[in-house]
Amino acid sequence: AAARKFAIETVVFVNAEIKLIKCIVNGILVDLSANTLGALAPVRFFDLVDEACGKNHLFKRSVIVLKAWSTYESRILASHQSLLSTYALQVMLLYVINVNHDSIHTPLQALYLFLQTYSDFDWETYGISATRRFQVL
Structure with missing residues (x-):
């Protein structure tokens, strides 16, 4: 399968009670968290x-x-x-x-x-x- 490329923009770390990484992937807002x-x-x-x-x-x-x-x-x-x-x-x-x-x-x-x-x-x-x-x- 052909490798897909993702355009990742505007990466922001949010230091809140639940830590988040906010970014835009191919024009879609994404929130990432782990161990929560x-x-x-x-x-x-x-x-x-x-x-x-x-x-x-x-x-x-x-x-x-x-x-x-x-x-x-x-x-x-x-x-x-x-x-x-x-x-x-x-x-x-x-x-x-x-x-x-x-x-x-x-x-x-x-x-x-x-x-x-x-x-x-x-x-x-x-x-x-x-x-x-x-x-x-």
Whole structure:
């Protein structure tokens, strides 16, 4: 087989709790980590969320759309730059889908309701979890 060549660009080491190497391989953003067993629990959790949500992997497809919007349009996704983490974004989306499950059937509907929910959210008074909004102290 012919050897494949990969164009690797913009390599960045992220010295966070879970160490990452971020790079672009053939135009695709890639995060690499190793020896991070603790990182597997959230992956499994969100996989179970996707199974419970159903609707042809609505949660996973919505995460992809939301991450694209967050990265390329709003530029709010980059935890290594003190912006939102992927985990935070997924919990925020999970709240939106839990509250609106019956009316969300496509990733664009999920994005719309995500934007509608958080565009004027009072973060000084409330916080969110996967299932509810709560008052902060």
